[in-house]
Structure formats: structure tokens, C-alpha cells
Amino acid sequence: MINPIKMVDLKGQYEKIKKEIDENISQVIESTAFINGPKVKEFQAHLENYLGAKHVIPCANGTDALQVSLMALGLKAGDEVITSPFTFIATAEVLGLLGITCKFVDVEWDSFNLDVAQLEKAITPKTKAIIPVHLFGQSCNMEKIMEIAKKHALFVVEDACQAIGATFIFKNGEKKKVGTIGDTGCVSFFPSKNLGCYGDGGAIFTNNDELARKLRGICNHGMFKQYHHELLGVNSRLDSIQAAILDVKLKYLDGYNVARKKAAEFYDKMFENHPKIETPAISSFSTHVFHQYTLKLKNVDRKKVVEKMKEAEIPVMVYYPIPLHLQEAFKYLGYQKGDFPIAEKLSESVVSLPMHTELTEEQQRFIGEKLIEAV
Numbered sequence: 125m126i127n128p129i130k131m132v133d134l135k136g137q138y139e140k141i142k143k144e145i146d147e148n149i150s151q152v153i154e155s156t157a158f159i160n161g162p163k164v165k166e167f168q169a170h171l172e173n174y175l176g177a178k179h180v181i182p183c184a185n186g187t188d189a190l191q192v193s194l195m196a197l198g199l200k201a202g203d204e205v206i207t208s209p210f211t212f213i214a215t216a217e218v219l220g221l222l223g224i225t226c227k228f229v230d231v232e233w234d235s236f237n238l239d240v241a242q243l244e245k246a247i248t249p250k251t252k253a254i255i256p257v258h259l260f261g262q263s264c265n266m267e268k269i270m271e272i273a274k275k276h277a278l279f280v281v282e283d284a285c286q287a288i289g290a291t292f293i294f295k296n297g298e299k300k301k302v303g304t305i306g307d308t309g310c311v312s313f314f315p316s317k318n319l320g321c322y323g324d325g326g327a328i329f330t331n332n333d334e335l336a337r338k339l340r341g342i343c344n345h346g347m348f349k350q351y352h353h354e355l356l357g358v359n360s361r362l363d364s365i366q367a368a369i370l371d372v373k374l375k376y377l378d379g380y381n382v383a384r385k386k387a388a389e390f391y392d393k394m395f396e397n398h399p400k401i402e403t404p405a406i407s408s409f410s411t412h413v414f415h416q417y418t419l420k421l422k423n424v425d426r427k428k429v430v431e432k433m434k435e436a437e438i439p440v441m442v443y444y445p446i447p448l449h450l451q452e453a454f455k456y457l458g459y460q461k462g463d464f465p466i467a468e469k470l471s472e473s474v475v476s477l478p479m480h481t482e483l484t485e486e487q488q489r490f491i492g493e494k495l496i497e498a499v
């Protein structure tokens with residue numbers, strides 16, 4: 125009998141690093157430095173070093189990282205920001221909350237990421253920024269996006285919540301970690317993310333000193349000097365226990381991403397040349413850290429496939445079943461069915477298989493066989 129299959133196996137991962145994690149947590153408890161303790165500073169420094177980023181500003185979650193970025197860049201109601209309709213709602217939700225108009229641009233079929241060829245025609249005099257989303261673990265075409273942003277004087281806020289550790293490769297061979305290329309990069313440490321804590325957490329990256337100061341201030345009620353509030357901010361902190369956990373797991377991040385890639389390659393082989401299953405395409409300019417292993421199903425009833433997988437006790441997920449421009453919450457933007465045909469077709473075709481650091485080949489073989497049976 126094989127072990128029960130989970131979409132993400134956080135327990136199995138914890139068991140291998142239990143001693144280090146428990147020690148680090150207990151140090152925080154003993155110290156009682158629960159908020160802004162030394163563990164937060166240590167993790168911040170280690171992450172800056174890992175990324176090659178000048179500043180890491182820890183915060184409470186990935187959604188806040190996006191919101192605080194937009195606030196620090198001075199974006200306000202009435203401005204326009206361009207992003208993808210094929211992402212988790214948080215990316216566009218923060219725009220709506222700040223009164224910023226969200227302008228969607230369709231994605232590419234192969235990479236699930238913003239179609240840079242369509243980006244420029246969405247720019248208007250009101251456009252202030254682009255939010256590229258590095259979906260499922262690989263980078264958007266950041267070289268092209270930065271070129272367009274420079275030409276039109278736009279800010280770039282990278283939503284790197286699903287791609288921490290992935291590398292973008294420039295045409296001249298230069299490499300940068302995703303999230304360190306735009307004005308800011310945003311990540312989430314939600315437990316199931318590639319670098320996840322045991323609660324909520326997030327961070328903002330930037331190489332700009334002045335912007336870093338502002339981001340830090342906004343995360344702390346707009347306070348730059350104690351009880352002097354220069355502007356309105358929010359309360360968004362990474363707590364010390366989460367930082368202590370992340371500081372342990374950061375050491376293993378590259379190893380975790382290698383394990384994910386290996387699992388992806390195993391799946392790829394199983395579905396190679398299958399007429400009804402399209403495996404993920406890897407962009408030439410980015411490494412892939414496989415936050416999700418997402419297939420496109422062709423000429424099949426996806427609902428039935430998902431049901432059959434559930435019957436076989438294999439959890440599978442549909443990320444994302446409704447593109448953002450067709451969500452009830454964004455009705456006010458006035459988009460209609462047919463506006464972003466690729467995002468719409470993807471939302472009808474995709475299915476994500478279990479993907480985590482503890483998958484065994486035996487489990488993967490079982491998942492693959494059942495999927496081939498189901499289609």
C-alpha cells in the first residue's frame with residue numbers, strides 16, 4: 125500500500141527538520157521577543173543574501189506585500205495598473221481596495237504568464253505600473269517588461285508569491301532571482317508556498333534605499349520615528365516565530381526546488397506525447413520552481429477527470445477555474461466573456477497534480493497511471 129497522497133505534504137517535510145525547527149521556535153518563546161525580535165532581522169539578512177537583493181522588508185502576508193508596494197510607490201485612486209487575469213485574486217484585489225483601476229492583459233497559453241506582445245497597447249496616460257505575476261513557479265519575460273516600463277515610465281511590482289528561488293536569465297547571460305528585478309518584488313510565506321512558514325507571512329524586496337525606507341514605514345503605521353506618523357500606513361509584520369521557521373527552511377529552499385523539478389520531470393515523462401495531456405512548457409529565460417505542476421487537458425470533460433481522480437483518492441486542483449475579469453467582485457470593471465480568450469480557455473483546461481518535496485516515485489507513478497486512465 126502506498127502512503128496517502130496529499131496535494132502538499134507539510135508534515136513529511138517537517139519531520140525531516142523537526143529538531144532544528146523546534147529548537148528555533150523554542151528560542152523565540154524563551155526570549156519572548158515575539159514581535160520584531162532578532163530572529164526577524166536574522167532571517168531578513170539571510171534572505172537578502174540568498175536573493176542578492178539590497179533590502180528585504182518582512183511583512184504579514186503576500187497580499188500586504190503587494191498593497192504596501194503600491195502605497196509606497198505613491199499610487200492612488202484613479203491610476204491604472206496592468207496585470208494578469210489568470211492569477212490568484214490577491215494580485216488584483218489590492219488594486220480595487222486602493223481605488224486603482226485594474227487593466228487586464230491576456231496571458232500566453234504556454235507559460236500562463238502575461239503576454240508581453242499585448243502589453244503596450246493596454247497602456248494609457250493613466251497607467252502607472254505593471255504587476256507581472258510569475259505564475260506556478262516561472263518568471264514572466266522580465267527583460268521585455270522592464271524595457272516597456274522604462275519606455276513609458278511605469279513602475280514594476282513583481283508578484284513573485286509562487287516563484288521564490290526561480291532565476292531570470294537575461295539575453296546577455298546575466299541572472300537575477302525573480303522579485304529582485306522590478307521596483308519591488310512581493311512574496312508570500314503561506315504554508316503551501318515553496319518557502320512556507322507555519323502561519324501567514326510575506327516579504328517585499330527592493331534595491332532602492334529610499335523606497336525601502338518608505339516600505340518599512342508603511343508596514344509600521346507610517347511611522348518613521350517613534351510616534352511620529354508621516355503618512356497613513358498599515359500594521360503588517362512578520363512575527364518572530366514565523367521568521368525562526370523560515371530561517372531554517374530558507375537553507376533548504378534550493379534543495380526543495382530541486383525536488384520539485386525532479387518530480388515535474390518524472391510527471392513529464394509519464395505524459396510525454398499523450399494526445400490529451402499537455403505538460404508544462406519551460407521558458408528559455410527562466411528556471412522553473414514548480415510551485416504547481418499544471419497540465420492542460422485537451423478534448424476531455426475535465427469535471428469527470430477530476431471526479432475520477434478524487435475517487436482514486438488523489439487530490440487534484442484547478443488553479444484557476446474563473447479568470448479574474450469574470451469574477452463577480454470585478455464586475456464593476458466592465459469586462460465580458462471573450463475579452464481574454466487565452467485566460468478563459470486555460471481556466472477550462474487546466475488541472476494541477478500533487479506537487480511537493482516529499483512525493484515518491486511510487487506515488488507519482490500511481491497518480492500518472494490514474495490520470496491516463498481518467499482521460
Ligand SMILES: *Cc1c(COP(=O)(O)O)cnc(C)c1O
Pocket residue numbers: 184185186187188211212214215257283285286311312313314324325326
Ligand atoms: C499566495 C499568493 C498571493 C497572496 O499571498 P498571501 O500570503 O496568501 O496573502 C498573491 N499572489 C499570488 C500569485 C499568490 O499565489
